[in-house]
Amino acid sequence: MTTAPDKVASEAAGFSDAEFRQLAALARSEFGLSLAESKKPLVFSRLSKRLKARNVDGFSAYLKLLTQPGEDAEKLELISALTTNVTSFFRESHHFHTLREELMPELSKTARAGGRVRLWSSACSSGQEAYSIAMTVLDCLPEASKLNVRILATDIDPAIVRRAREGRYHADELAGIPEGFRRKWTRASGPDHFEMIEEAKDLITFGELNLISPWPFHGPFDAIFCRNVAIYFDQETQQGLWKALTEKLRQEGILFIGHSERVSGPAAGILSTAGVTSYRKCQGAAATGKN
Ligand SMILES: C[S@@+](CC[C@H](N)C(=O)[O-])C[C@H]1O[C@@H](n2cnc3c(N)ncnc32)[C@H](O)[C@@H]1O
Structure with a gap:
C-alpha cells in the first residue's frame, strides 16, 4: 500500500x-x-x-x-x-468445521440438559462472523434459541456494530453462505439485498467494546473468535490480549484466531492445538470468568 x-x-x-x-x-x-x-x-x-x-x-x-x-x-x-472492516461469511471456513466437529456435540448436550453455552465474536465487524457462528450452531442445535445459548458479538466501531445488528447484506455476499443455510436463515430484503432471519439474529447480542480496555462481563466462554484484529496491535498488546481472552475461556474451550496471527506470551503455555489456528484451553488451567 x-x-x-x-x-x-x-x-x-x-x-x-x-x-x-x-x-x-x-x-x-x-x-x-x-x-x-x-x-x-x-x-x-x-x-x-x-x-x-x-x-x-x-x-x-x-x-x-x-x-x-x-x-x-x-x-x-x-x-x-x-484498521479495516474486511470480513465475509464463513471466512476461514475450517474454523466453522472445528466449531461443528470439536465443540458442538458437547455444547448441544450441555444446552439440552439446561446448561449454559456462550460464544463470543470479539471483533465482529459488520456481523458476518457472528451470523456464521449462529448458522453453525442452529444447524447442529435447531432449538438453540429456546435454550440458554447466546452469542456475544462486539467491535470497537459503533457504526459497524449498527450494521451488524441490522444483519442486512448485499446479494453478492450470499455466495459465502452454503446453499442449505441460505434457504433456512436468510431472506430477500429489497433489490439486491438479503437479511438474516430473526431466529439467527435472536441468538446474538451485539455491543461496542474496545478489546484493549477492561471488559464489562465475566464469561466464561465456550468459544472465542478473535480473528484478524490482533495483527494491528504491537506485540506486548497482543500477548496481553491472548492472555485476557484465554482467561475468559472455560477449560477445554476453543480460541479461534486469524490465519496470519500467532498466540504468544503466557497464553501459549495453556493452549493446545484444536485445528488450524484454533486452540483449546488445557484442562487444569484456571478461567477467571464466572456465571
Ligand atoms: C479485519 S476486521 C475482522 C473481522 C472478523 N473478525 C473477521 O475475521 O472476518 C477487524 C475488526 O477489528 C475491529 N477493531 C480494531 N481495533 C479494535 C479494538 N481495539 N477493539 C475491538 N475491535 C477492534 C475493527 O473495527 C474491525 O471491524
Missing part, C-alpha cells in the same frame, strides 16, 4: 515525522495499535479525509483536537481509518 505518490504527498502536505510519531504514540496508548514508520504514507492518505471532515488545518491541529475532552467519537474515527 506504500506508494511513491503517497509518500511525496505526505511530505508536501507537511506531515512531519514528529507528527507521525505523536500520532503513532496516541494510537498505541489508546488502542494498542502498532504503526511502523513505513505506514506513514498510508496513515497520511487515510487521515487526510478526517482533516477535511473536521475542517482542520494540518496534522498538528488534528492531534491537538484528538486530545481535547469530548473527542471520543473522533478517536473512534481514527481507529476506523487505521
Whole structure:
C-alpha cells in the first residue's frame, strides 16, 4: 500500500515525522495499535479525509483536537481509518468445521440438559462472523434459541456494530453462505439485498467494546473468535490480549484466531492445538470468568 505518490504527498502536505510519531504514540496508548514508520504514507492518505471532515488545518491541529475532552467519537474515527472492516461469511471456513466437529456435540448436550453455552465474536465487524457462528450452531442445535445459548458479538466501531445488528447484506455476499443455510436463515430484503432471519439474529447480542480496555462481563466462554484484529496491535498488546481472552475461556474451550496471527506470551503455555489456528484451553488451567 506504500506508494511513491503517497509518500511525496505526505511530505508536501507537511506531515512531519514528529507528527507521525505523536500520532503513532496516541494510537498505541489508546488502542494498542502498532504503526511502523513505513505506514506513514498510508496513515497520511487515510487521515487526510478526517482533516477535511473536521475542517482542520494540518496534522498538528488534528492531534491537538484528538486530545481535547469530548473527542471520543473522533478517536473512534481514527481507529476506523487505521484498521479495516474486511470480513465475509464463513471466512476461514475450517474454523466453522472445528466449531461443528470439536465443540458442538458437547455444547448441544450441555444446552439440552439446561446448561449454559456462550460464544463470543470479539471483533465482529459488520456481523458476518457472528451470523456464521449462529448458522453453525442452529444447524447442529435447531432449538438453540429456546435454550440458554447466546452469542456475544462486539467491535470497537459503533457504526459497524449498527450494521451488524441490522444483519442486512448485499446479494453478492450470499455466495459465502452454503446453499442449505441460505434457504433456512436468510431472506430477500429489497433489490439486491438479503437479511438474516430473526431466529439467527435472536441468538446474538451485539455491543461496542474496545478489546484493549477492561471488559464489562465475566464469561466464561465456550468459544472465542478473535480473528484478524490482533495483527494491528504491537506485540506486548497482543500477548496481553491472548492472555485476557484465554482467561475468559472455560477449560477445554476453543480460541479461534486469524490465519496470519500467532498466540504468544503466557497464553501459549495453556493452549493446545484444536485445528488450524484454533486452540483449546488445557484442562487444569484456571478461567477467571464466572456465571
Ligand atoms: C479485519 S476486521 C475482522 C473481522 C472478523 N473478525 C473477521 O475475521 O472476518 C477487524 C475488526 O477489528 C475491529 N477493531 C480494531 N481495533 C479494535 C479494538 N481495539 N477493539 C475491538 N475491535 C477492534 C475493527 O473495527 C474491525 O471491524
